[in-house]
Amino acid sequence: MSALEVVSLSAPERRRKRGIITMGILGAFALAVFGLLPKSGEPVTYSFVLGNEWIFVKEWIVNSKTGSLCFSIVSLLAVLLASLQFKARKTSRFATGLFGTTFLMSFLCWAAAGKFIPFTGLLQGALLLSVPLIFGAMAGVLSERSGVINIAIEGQLLAGAFMSGVIASLTQNTWAGLIIAPFAGMAIAWLLAVFAIKYGIDQVVLGFVLNVLVIGLTGFLYKKLLIPYQSTWNAGGTFTPIEIPVLAKIPVIGPIFFAQSIIVYLMYVVVIVIHVALFKSKWGLRTRSVGEHPTAAESVGIDVNRVRFRNVLIAGAVAGLGGAFFTLGAVGAFSKEMTAGKGFIALAALIFGRWSPLGAVAAALIFGFADNLQGVLTITGTPIPSEFMLMAPYIATIIAVSGFVGRVRAPAADGIPYKRGGGSH
Amino acid sequence: MKSKKLLLPSLSFLLALFVSGLLVAFTDAQVLALKNNPLSMISKAISTAGNAYWALFRGSIFDPQLAESRFWEGFYPLSETLVAASPLILTGLSVALAFRAGLFNIGAQGQFIAGAIGASWVGFTFELPVVLHAILAILAALLFAGIYGGFVGLLKARTGAHEVIVTIMLNYVAGYFLLWLLGTTAFLRLGRQDPLAPEVRESARLPHLFGPELRANFGFIIALVAAAVIWWLLNRSTWGFRYRAVGANASASRTAGISVARVTTSVMFIAGALAGLGGAVQVLGSEYAMTSGIGGSFGFDAITVALLGRATPVGTVFAALLFGALRAGGLTMQSSTETPLDLVLVIQALVVLFIAAPALVKAIFRLRNVDSSQTIASKGWNG
Numbered sequence: 188m189s190a191l192e193v194v195s196l197s198a199p200e201r202r203r204k205r206g207i208i209t210m211g212i213l214g215a216f217a218l219a220v221f222g223l224l225p226k227s228g229e230p231v232t233y234s235f236v237l238g239n240e241w242i243f244v245k246e247w248i249v250n251s252k253t254g255s256l257c258f259s260i261v262s263l264l265a266v267l268l269a270s271l272q273f274k275a276r277k278t279s280r281f282a283t284g285l286f287g288t289t290f291l292m293s294f295l296c297w298a299a300a301g302k303f304i305p306f307t308g309l310l311q312g313a314l315l316l317s318v319p320l321i322f323g324a325m326a327g328v329l330s331e332r333s334g335v336i337n338i339a340i341e342g343q344l345l346a347g348a349f350m351s352g353v354i355a356s357l358t359q360n361t362w363a364g365l366i367i368a369p370f371a372g373m374a375i376a377w378l379l380a381v382f383a384i385k386y387g388i389d390q391v392v393l394g395f396v397l398n399v400l401v402i403g404l405t406g407f408l409y410k411k412l413l414i415p416y417q418s419t420w421n422a423g424g425t426f427t428p429i430e431i432p433v434l435a436k437i438p439v440i441g442p443i444f445f446a447q448s449i450i451v452y453l454m455y456v457v458v459i460v461i462h463v464a465l466f467k468s469k470w471g472l473r474t475r476s477v478g479e480h481p482t483a484a485e486s487v488g489i490d491v492n493r494v495r496f497r498n499v500l501i502a503g504a505v506a507g508l509g510g511a512f513f514t515l516g517a518v519g520a521f522s523k524e525m526t527a528g529k530g531f532i533a534l535a536a537l538i539f540g541r542w543s544p545l546g547a548v549a550a551a552l553i554f555g556f557a558d559n560l561q562g563v564l565t566i567t568g569t570p571i572p573s574e575f576m577l578m579a580p581y582i583a584t585i586i587a588v589s590g591f592v593g594r595v596r597a598p599a600a601d602g603i604p605y606k607r608g609g610g611s612h
Numbered sequence: 613m614k615s616k617k618l619l620l621p622s623l624s625f626l627l628a629l630f631v632s633g634l635l636v637a638f639t640d641a642q643v644l645a646l647k648n649n650p651l652s653m654i655s656k657a658i659s660t661a662g663n664a665y666w667a668l669f670r671g672s673i674f675d676p677q678l679a680e681s682r683f684w685e686g687f688y689p690l691s692e693t694l695v696a697a698s699p700l701i702l703t704g705l706s707v708a709l710a711f712r713a714g715l716f717n718i719g720a721q722g723q724f725i726a727g728a729i730g731a732s733w734v735g736f737t738f739e740l741p742v743v744l745h746a747i748l749a750i751l752a753a754l755l756f757a758g759i760y761g762g763f764v765g766l767l768k769a770r771t772g773a774h775e776v777i778v779t780i781m782l783n784y785v786a787g788y789f790l791l792w793l794l795g796t797t798a799f800l801r802l803g804r805q806d807p808l809a810p811e812v813r814e815s816a817r818l819p820h821l822f823g824p825e826l827r828a829n830f831g832f833i834i835a836l837v838a839a840a841v842i843w844w845l846l847n848r849s850t851w852g853f854r855y856r857a858v859g860a861n862a863s864a865s866r867t868a869g870i871s872v873a874r875v876t877t878s879v880m881f882i883a884g885a886l887a888g889l890g891g892a893v894q895v896l897g898s899e900y901a902m903t904s905g906i907g908g909s910f911g912f913d914a915i916t917v918a919l920l921g922r923a924t925p926v927g928t929v930f931a932a933l934l935f936g937a938l939r940a941g942g943l944t945m946q947s948s949t950e951t952p953l954d955l956v957l958v959i960q961a962l963v964v965l966f967i968a969a970p971a972l973v974k975a976i977f978r979l980r981n982v983d984s985s986q987t988i989a990s991k992g993w994n995g
Contacts, residue, residue, distance in 0.1 A: 388968050392919055396964045403957025410952035411639045531780050538777055574792035581781040589773035
């Protein structure tokens with residue numbers, strides 16, 4: 188490649204090129220370390236049956252060395268495809284997806300040599316772990332697309348988890364807990380909205396402080412009320428999974444997507460509604476316009492701060508609902524700081540997904556998958572210490588943010604307070 | 613003018629104490645039991661909150677019980693305040709410096725851990741003369757944490773990866789790395805299976821300031837010196853001018869010929885080194901042995917400290933002293949009045965919230981003409 192050609196590449200193209208090079212290096216690494224390095228292979232058993240779904244393939248047994256070799260070669264072919272598409276100036280989303288899948292499978296074959304991997308269970312657990320991330324990322328989309336940075340996702344999740352657990356316990360009714368959760372998130376969002384929009388306080392700082400406030404408050408109340416009076420204050424139940432007839436019977440897909448609790452189904456609804464509304468409705472157009480160019484939006488009669496206020500409140504409600512998953516969707520009882528930084532990971536998913544609803548969902552699913560893969564492999568035992576497995580999603584995020592995503596562009600007016608009459612500064 | 617500068621923070625602090633006091637009183641079973649008798653309920657509420665705050669004061673500043681034989685011994689709790697404040701000053705400076713250059717360093721936690729690892733490792737591995745050993749341990753901490761922080765700046769300068777995301781991720785990486793390290797033979801204490809590093813040798817420990825009885829140590833002096841150096845750097849040096857210029861307006865600075873990339877990298881290196889110094893002070897000054905929880909909540913606290921201190925070195929020192937006192941006193945409060953330590957977090961958050969929202973405090977106290985200029989403004993995602 189001549190120097191002239193390199194210079195003529197635009198910035199996003201350079202970044203894409205760097206992404207493809209990164210993929211190539213990773214693919215070659217997989218081929219060498221997972222495929223060629225092990226002296227001999229051991230059988231890996233993938234099981235595809237989880238419950239009472241129709242059985243299509245029960246399990247698949249493959250030699251670890253053969254599996255790793257094949258998958259890594261396919262991943263390198265995907266890189267080749269991506270570079271060809273890049274030269275032809277076409278998008279290479281499919282090739283990137285193929286690369287990601289085959290690279291992971293290559294790794295999985297190597298890491299699980301001689302072991303049993305419950306494949307459907309792995310994916311089902313991955314979806315469950317990404318539920319709060321998806322809710323959190325959707326909250327981020329709602330508020331940041333309208334121009335208000337939402338670092339307080341963690342606090343909104345935690346508030347939702349706390350209130351839903353407590354109310355479900357006090358009323359002995361999980362539905363009451365579920366209904367209160369959005370309001371808990373909204374209360375935190377209201378603080379964010381008042382201080383950020385009305386008083387124009389720095390939003391990153393504010394969101395951060397709100398997180399500390401919620402962590403402190405819930406921790407305080409947890410020790411003061413929930414531990415001593417556990418049977419009344421912290422004994423809420425969980426929702427039982429609802430199997431959707433027929434759909435739940437589909438092999439692999441059924442148990443993963445259609446045998447879940449009500450909160451997961453609500454999540455599907457929330458994601459679809461946000462995606463459609465953001466790009467197809469009047470509300471969506473207004474949201475995006477106040478997030479990108481508030482002065483122009485106001486000139487056509489949109490009340491910028493009103494739109495922002497409303498969006499931040501809806502965002503809080505969505506995050507609060509996601510918080511309910513920690514208690515009502517998973518373990519029932521609240522515990523101190525049970526969101527454990529998930530709000531920040533949701534934030535990373537939001538940025539990773541470039542502020543688009545579906546992109547953020549994809550990123551959240553990847554994080555959930557990595558998290559669960561680590562859990563499964565820790566139980567079955569791997570050549571890698573479990574701490575390094577735990578690190579992997581975070582390192583992957585850093586690589587992704589610096590290699591693939593590069594200079595991401597947030598909504599242009601994100602984080603900038605707006606004063607009426609074009610006074611954004 | 614000087615007194616007016618302190619008016620707003622003081623009122624914010626009082627307001628935060630008042631709101632938290634309500635929280636303490638009206639979650640108390642004895643107070644709630646009196647709900648049919650409003651007058652005695654109010655008096656009980658006041659005494660409950662009062663007891664908690666009295667314990668907070670006794671644990672952080674002055675304890676009359678200790679003063680019975682000799683008056684000055686009543687001030688022993690101040691020593692604990694200094695111990696708690698020293699790492700807070702350093703991590704707070706780390707966040708404050710980054711703020712001034714327009715960077716939001718959420719990674720003080722990870723950098724703190726990196727520093728603690730460096731200091732601990734040098735501290736227990738080598739046998740060296742007294743002063744030299746401590747200096748080398750501190751240098752190791754500065755280097756480890758500096759690289760850990762500088763990497764973030766380099767990544768931002770080279771690829772545009774946002775420092776908020778990268779530092780959040782690196783905090784997790786550092787935490788898990790520490791967990792792994794504590795399980796390796798090099799860091800496992802002889803005869804122990806739990807994740808606990810060996811104690812650093814006597815020669816590497818920081819000397820006590822007021823005799824062996826009190827834990828206050830030389831780490832506090834290190835923190836003050838660091839604050840002075842950062843003050844000089846920001847206000848008197850060419851580099852500091854560049855940092856502030858980039859923080860105020862990155863594109864204008866670039867036009868003026870300042871290398872933003874170099875500023876970003878070097879600021880994050882120094883910020884990392886400061887947080888790592890905090891880790892070193894914690895390990896060499898008071899903890900001596902590293903556990904998996906050595907990072908505590910220093911990353912979070914550092915940010916509230918920097919915010920309360922309005923990102924100035926002097927402000928950071930005072931904010932860290934205040935929060936150090938809350939932390940030290942909070943332990944006494946928890947043990948003697950069964951008020952959870954988490955109350956301290958609530959107070960911290962409220963103080964910062966009220967200070968960040970001067971309009972609110974002014975409205976509550978009906979103030980006019982109070983200096984309330986906002987000094988901290990992060991850059992959002994596109995900055």
